[in-house]
Amino acid sequence: MLPRGLLARSVLIILVPMLILQAVALQLFYGAHLDVISRRLAGGVAGDVAMLVELVRREDPENRAWIFREAAWRLDLALAYEEAARIQFVARPASLPLLPLEEDLNNALRERVRLPFDTDWQSDPRSIIIRVQLPDGVLHVEAPRKRLFTSTLYLFVIWLVGSALILSGVAILFMKNQVRAIRRLAGAAEAFGLGRDVGPMKPEGASEVRQAAAAFNRMQERIRRFVGQRTEMLAGISHDLRTPLTRMRLALAMLPRDAETEEDLAALNQDVEEMERMTAAYLTFARGEGVEQSRPADLVELVKDVAANARRTGAQVAVTAPEALAMPLRADAVRRCLGNLVDNARRHAQRIAVEVRTVPRTGLGGPGGEQKSLWAEVTVDDNGPGIPATEREEAFRPFHSGSPDGTGLGLAIARDIVRAHGGEIMLEESPLGGLRARVRLPV
Template structure:
């Protein structure tokens, strides 16, 4: 049982539209199958046996009459059979009935079987039925003692048009219900897809505005709730950013006065070291305030636009080299992606700054990898950036904790570099992970959707 359920789940449609239509159509098809079985196995079977019995009885009566009359006196029987019974007769004197292979021309209907059974019961003579020669009639050949009687019976005497009407009703109603179900469910699924797309875009930091509620009442309710959630999140982020911007401004004012005062103090050999340390502390405080403000803002005001990822990486690497880092870049000639370029520069700058503080050599590689199974070229791709250093690295148990805000293990760090980097990468719909580097230190692996 456990092995069969996953297989059954694999056969089900994955989309809501397919599953909804399936839920609607399966009971209808089962009901129609039961109705068809009742009709086919009950009503049609009875009607077919009765019609076949009537034709077989007429043929048996004609055979009996012909055997009682001489060949010269049989003309009236032929005439009456054509007029009253709608049966065309022909007699082949002295002929013998050759055995022929019986092929079913209507395999889904019991007509041929019922006719053969009825003829066997009533004739008690060798016979043969031909359903192939004439599409409008069935030819019955009966072996009599003095020859072969050919009886041409119209198929309408053996067949009822009710079956056609019933099958047309079954197929037509199923197709009509399928079309109605698909049209209505597509409208509902379109609203859900639109809501899912809006949620995804909002999660990636794009300003999509409010979405128009449409579809069923529950879907409209979800869309309205999503619009209210967007509004609350925007107000919250705006209030937090404004508050921290105000705090930053208030703190920078006294820090600026302190720097100015430190710059104006008379310097001597005894005070130079202390003044330099105080100036460095003030500069560090300014950097920390700027980092806190950037983390709180989340780089959320920038909109994604097509940009060359390789060019952006080269720019960040060049800036790191000017700061004294040894950086080598391995990348293709170009890779265009929808990026929030300033935010991604900050992300890569934080990663290179961390690598520069912990190691001497930094390797940056850019390439693309598939999101599906290996060898699945149809699967969408990731743009992958790896930043390797030859520093001491981070133990596997502590790598996830390194992404937490204010988790700093290096002197002079704010503990926000990796947290900001993760926020920026996730805002692009990507992911970031820390691994063991081939250089012996730490590898930061970024993946962005192409």
């Protein structure tokens, strides 16, 4: 039932107690002060009208002019007498439905006048017309509204409503500025998690939000420094490993060859090539794709390039995709990821099917899942032997190879790249009978 956003919740925390307090004050005013004042004012007017009715009934018609003159001067009531008239009772809607004034006046007149009467609150905006039925006519009494109504009521209501609106506006503006800083921090963290260079954040907002932004900047700098140091270290390792491997290859090439040693030398050359391949694959996995920045790219074009490269090696690859699907990507990394998946399928199957589509962002969750609505989904199906369901998660572990000519890093590198984009990769049973690799990236 509560709103999910921080802005709405914060505004509710501020406004609900204030509104409850004002509702209590308004109820106390209506239930006590206004009720008492209204009954007293109505009783005063009803008493004056009752006294005038008695005077008109007791005095001769010749003396009524004196009564009318004194009532206008001393009681601020205008009187008129209509001979041989009868009151025409007309049902009128309440002119002040939220106030007890009309009901209090009618109750007071019933109690004190004890004659048929009628009240008209609508004919004159400044007066209330009271008609009392006498035996030989109708007495008209025109009483000013100020005798029954106090202007402090308007001031009180205006104060309640005005203060509520002002406080609501101030609370919304203030909390909106605070929440904007938090949203910027969340957006920067999301972008940095997806491998985009967002640069240092400018701390703003409350001190706690500024502290969080400063901590994020320090964390971002430490991670960049760590990645840079690791890349430099791995570059040195690459040089150190490849140098002895090159010497070994040269030494093997210079050894004399005959029928007895040819087979052993070929096996050693194959071992050296495998070591070089494993070293290159390991460096690619360990270095990651942190150097490349996300840029707008066409995922469909990348998939078609990977499929074309696989066809040149003799693989049968069918692609089903829309005309284009533009999205922010690290193109070289995604190309390597899809290439690893297609290459794995090529080594174990004769037929490969690749499909690209968009699906609603439900089920699988990635970073910032609530902020985006679509996944870009790429499925790679093959008709090979597949992987048992109990071993699929194990296949993502580095150096876990299911074939003798593999390094066991293809799926590990693919998952690393996909997760760096804020997506996820799964292995499932393929409709072709083999394995399906499903890649989902946030659009």
